[in-house]
Amino acid sequence: MLLSFRFANHRSFRDEQHLNLTPAYRSAEHDQAVRVVGIFGANASGKSNCLHALGFMRRFVIFSDREVEPGLGVAREPYRMTADSLEAPSHYVVDLELNGIRHTYGYTVDNDGVLDEWLYHYPLRRKRRVFERNGDSFAWGDESGQRALLERIAEVTAPTALFLSTIARFDHRQAAPDRVEPEPLRDVYRWFQRMRNRSQPQLSGGYRSGWPDSDAGRRALVELLRAADVGIVDVVEVTSTVTDEQPLLFRLEDPSIGRGMRRNARNRVGQERKRLKFAHQGPAGEVQFELAEESTGTQQLLGLAIEAAEILGEGGTMCVDEIDASLHPLLTARLIALFRSTTSNPRGSQLIFTSHDAALLGTIDTEEILHRDEIWFTEKDADGASTLYPLTDFKPRKEGENRQRRYLNGNYGAVPDLSAYLFEQALAARGPVDDEAAD
Template sequence: MARSNQESDFAFHKRTRRRERRREGIGVLLSFRVANHLSIHAEQQLALTPVYDAGVSDGTELRCVPVAAVFGPNAAGKSNLVDALRWMARMVRGSHDAAVPGGGVERTPFVLDPTGIAEPSWYVADLGLGGVRYTYGFSVDGHGVREEWLFSYPLGRKRVVFQRTNDGIKLGSDVGARERELFSLIEDITAPNVLLLSVAARSRQDAVLPVFNWFTTQLRFMTHVSALTTMRRLAEGDTHDRVVSLLREADLGIEDVVLERSEESAHAERLLAQTEQELRRAVASDAESEAIHNLRKAVRDAQLLHTRARQRDRVHFIQKSRAGEVKLPLAVQSAGTQALFRYAGPLLSVLDSGGVMVVDEIDASLHPLITAHIVKLFRSQSTNPCGAQLLLTTHDATLLGKLGGEDVLERDQVWFVEKDEAGATTLFPLSDFRPRKDENRERRYLGGSYGAVPFVSDERFEAAVAVRGGCGDGTPEEAVR
């Protein structure tokens, strides 16, 4: 539905102010390393730093690529790479809440080699936060956290924030006396199967908050419930038109989108706003720690209630017909329309505020041209002013080609996975092949020049499903109708 120019200008300036306020806190993912997770045995690294050009910056000297696309055959480990990053984020966000006292760590090591079960699993992320590089990582086995560390690199020099081993916690020389006392208390209450970073962040330790906040607020994964994010955006007047425009420009025949709120959803939203306000007041007035703890729990409960209640909201699409406009529910839309609707809210959120959006199998249900245009949104400074990043896995080889005469993906934005003879995943970049800028990467990939494609024999594939003995020898008629 159209809005006045004055209202649109106000919305534009509101988004601009929001971007300016958040810019200082924007972080970028520089690399991710993992070992001994599902099909990943030996350490694999996904690097998001530019190889051929300057890349994009988070506002400082730290630079990264805006998109990283991982290609490979089925069951080669693309989804397992995403799962490893998601598992790391889940541990950071909630190990202190989810851990069972006296229990171990539920992990998924490489099981095709007996050593995988015995060896620890490793997860390491290199981040650029506020102009400073951070390296955070940990190793775990079935019993608990074996090691954990956080380093920062102000002015390019390594500084230890903390190192955790079986012998205890070592703090860097820059950590003050007061912080040392607090870390000593935190160490005493950190269980063996809980990350120190999670507990220290809950204790509001400034030294760890930038990294913790990146994992909790700037790393986002597309899931089947992401439609709720789009529905929330529809409820905001300044973004409704942008959601509609995105769907309209995808040539889906959609003229407008209407959100019908349920009474339960409206009540849950009011309750959430009230509890959040009470928490802010308690923190500002230096209330007792137990009271603040209880209010934080109340906020989490209200958030959960709000998320569940929002599922009762209903979305209707306004589409044109010969008889005029018709209102249709989301459920009757095509899989592609539903997928793009799920994407719309998270896309606008990450492009508006920065961060990393992770999408496994982005080409599922989406037309290749739509996928290519989504990639282009992240590569364009006009649509991605906050330096957001898109990490995706895909089978869509057309993304290695061109759109409008320009490469959809640059050479240092392409990665491949394949499995070795032992069933272990290997991750490697296109840049290892030193491709020319003008070579036909789509054709070369499909032709097997880069590897990471399934080797399928036409004869053996057909023979595997060929009917034995003909239709009259024990083959039910229904099977061949």
């Protein structure tokens, strides 16, 4: 479970930002972190860049040991509006609760390589070092198991690679299912593996390896599509034989994975290819449609539902950019509710999303879609630098607050500064319209 995320000098964010998921208004009997966070703001204010920073941290943890190219340094994206920021380091830090124990992992990078890297954990609420890295120098905690193995892997860790991703590649030991001792290196790496960071789904056909194998999982997704009132009454798997080599259909790309890391999977000639068809009820019975024949909103809902079901079932953190794209606000609210419910989310999975939809700041049937400590905003200053801040910075009104209206009125900031005069001037600059030419 993600407790907080700190980062600096990434894309439009120049100064350090802190996304704090610690509940602000709940008692100690609740989770240590909120299960849902919504980030709102104007276009180009930094919402997507906040998720991109977390996605970059994940990608670097998983792939930095494989992306080592001598002399190329680190492919990072610092704040570009000042010359100093282009050379200044970037840093990324997560606080996690894993198996009931808090962990803090982070690293600092510049254009040439990794400057610092560290991992601490807090068994019995006391800080203990797992490892600290300063350039090529490493220091180990007193309880770091298999010191000799760690030292050997540290020796082969490249200057542009993280120790955490390097040890994950070289350490092939299997964790004991009934282990007693904590394994902070493995646990932190697995958290990054389970995290999903995505924007629009890239749907191109009717099959995906992530479609649930279990009958229960398939029924749950079909019921979600039925409840969404998109006209689908059933999903049917059909099998056909590939007659020519084709791209693997129904692929959901993970945009947090770099282009060089994506694999262009293909259906080979003679293979059996599974496809999904979507049944709709018509006056003469059921009619089956291909995925490409479904609406963009249905495709978006299906992609989100598949990944949400996976995260809810296994545990993890799911980041979605523009969650409301092509979805009705009620559907978005329903997806949010799945993560907030302890019944549908017994593993404490988390959803972090961005949105322009102010309706999500309101209520449905007198119930808040998002609590105050689940709402964050992004805004850019005159220098083009983004800032991330929570709704809890604003004191609630005694008589209650209409958050949707107050946000649109600019009470919380994070709205575009629109000028009707400039719009009118831009239209006037076109000159008179030639009616005859238009005809």
